[in-house]
Amino acid sequence: MTTLAAIPVKGRAPRTGYDRAEFGQAWADVDRNGCDTRNDILRRDLRQLVLKAGTRGCLVLRGTLHDPYTGTTIRFVRGQSTSTAVQIDHVVALSDAWQKGAQKWTSQQRTAFANDPLNLLAVDGPSNQRKSDGDAATWLPPRKATRCSYVARQVAVKRRYGLWVTSAERAAILRVLDSCPTQGLPSGGVVRLGGGTVEAVAPAPTRSTAPKPSVAPPAASATDPRFGTCREANAAGYGPYRRGVDPEYDWYQDRDHDGLVCER
Template sequence: MSTVAAICAAVALLAGCSAAPLADAPAATPAELVEQVAAAGGDADPVGLAEAAADVLDGIAIAPRTEWDGRFDRVGSFGDGWGDPDGNGCDARNDALQQALAHAELLADGCRVASGVLDDPYTGETIAFERGPRTSEHVQIDHVVALYNAWRTGAQDLAYEERVAFANDPLNLQPTAGWANDDKQASDASQWLPPDEDYHCTYVSRQIAVKATYGLWVTQSEHDAMHGVLAACREAVP
């Protein structure tokens, strides 16, 4: 910038000059949002996360859910059971449990989680997990974007392999209290949010990251609910 231009910008109000407006920061991409979501709960900046999620939300199409056509079923639409997307020999469910549980103890196969303690971000509860026919259900794996919601907002147009990847993507898997997972079912953000309000920003940001990654759309009510949560996140931090 020349000396004259610098002086003009500094004394614009007094001299009657108009300084050039600052350029807007570039909008966050879905890949950048995924990186920020991965850091959430650690050193993630909540305002930065909300702003990145809002940028990505602006690029997601808004459309009504498709009508029920009888073609959805868990196995036929998203695969039979849990896959092993990272090829480490352990299924996605047990990978998610190992990642989320403190003091995780494994069975002899080195994959299946026998016990551990979940600090549940959805509910704020501390839950002791013990593998067993009557106890495993106390900690369930939530699909952050529910499978049926995904099916009716674009997933039915994905290839089968993409839908299986969606159902096993760590970005879309969150261990939580069984009752919370049962309560949510296939709800979107306009119908259900985690009981612990402190996780709303990360939860909605994860949903947006998942939907953007897989090219899914949101309904108008879903968009408005997400936008409201993100606005509150940005206002909550001074």
Template sequence: MSPRTNGRSGGPRRSPIRGRGGVPRSGRGGAPRGRVSRQNRVIAMALVGVVLLVVLAIRWATGDLDLSGGQAAPEPTSLSAQEALRELDGLQVAAEVREGYQRERFGGGWGDLDGDSCDTRQEILQRDLDDVVASDGCRVDTGVLKDPYTGEDIRFTRGAQTSSEVQIDHVVAAAQAWYSGAYAWDEAERVEFFNDPDNLLAVDGPTNNSKGAKSAAEWLPGNAAYRCEYVGRQIHVKAKYHLTVDSDESAAMRRVLAAC
């Protein structure tokens, strides 16, 4: 009987090469090359995932990772008493110009100057409150404020009846800025001032209302331990924006710093 042919060639049909046990050979390692390649990729991806988890865990443990989902404002500049006195010496002493002030001249409210879709109030709350929960990645739902003006803890919950319990204070009030030089600024400068984290502080709402636009000669925090930092921040902001102080304000600031 003649051997079988495979059609057009007319030659004998060749059987696949088989290894021991009759299994077709697929390479030196025995396993199909495609399968080995896929396994290697899966192992590599798993290792990368483990490394990323370790990095995130380290950043979280060291406080370098913010899990609230939002972008907190930068920490304000802090001056020693000596640095504050030097900056105070450089401020011009002049009478206030108490006319023409309107809040609207500092913009229509909180802005988003860094373009992250989260306004300045929310960024300051995220910076100044502890245990922050911001479920939508921006607006703070809950948190705890260690109020610098009273020294008391305030549990914050966002809501129509509760949000005002924690307010964002302008350490140098917008009206105070106007009286001491902001009347000569353009709108862009006033909006920048209004949203500057150096001049903003989350505080007890009723205490902020009682402060109003008073200068250091007229109002100081009830928490005496915070007065040095408070006056230092006022001086730094006034120096940063080339604002003036009047004689009573300058004298009050010097008295506070002398006791620091």
């Protein structure tokens, strides 16, 4: 492949100084479409989408993933204990990029890299965990039919961002591409909002008209009550909370880094 031949071959630099925070806020809205990157990729890669009402076609509640790494079909359901079944993989891992050129980039360049749809795929969560920060020399998708497109995507990403490969990595990529000499390179693209069914919202219950009190009631709190866990908040009828919108978001742990906590 001509593109692979143009990528420099060097040794792996030390991992010293690497931290996920070096690549900016997780799933930042870098394309300014009003939606975080994680939900952008879920909408692009999942089928039978159900979107949350009131999010302008952004937030994915449910969907079906035909996983490229394992060949299995995975039902995605947003929730504290279920969202991790489908994860967003950096095809060129952030740590791998750090050790092969990214540590010299500006923070803006690293944020752009971490949120580039070209380098992102919705995949089986356990497979993504097993891959960790491996390159082609240490990890390939278990589904062999995916390997050609997988390494081609790595080549496209590394070429776009000026990253290098190690000699072992280059050899591994060539072994895969030998079986598919006509494999092309992906080009990324824009991820648009919408594309699924918006979940119906139940009408608000009718309230009886109460007489005006003679004394003004105390001012309402600016925030909801604070609970020890999202489970307790949900049980009391509170949540969800969105990053950058609801101050309550900072009280709870965003385990799937989707910008939303205490989903119900």
